[in-house]
Amino acid sequence: MRTTLTVDDDLLRRAKEDAVALGLSLSEVVNRAIRRGFEATVPTRSTTSTLVFGDPADRQVVDVARVVAELDDEFYERKLGRR
16 A cells, blocks of 8 residues: 655665665565564553562562452441441
């Protein structure tokens, strides 16, 4: 597919140099670079967290989500007069 892009001068210069060195067309070098960029592993952020309190050597791990859920349960039970 043909399209028009604006590419920074230094990137275009490097892509042209790579094309000559590899014996490829400029289009092939750019396509390969874009594919590598899309395939690169991007760290994802976890939706849950684990906090360690005190000395990590003690391996006392607290499941924050569980603790929050328990605190929420206690709060609502007290609010409803069940505790």
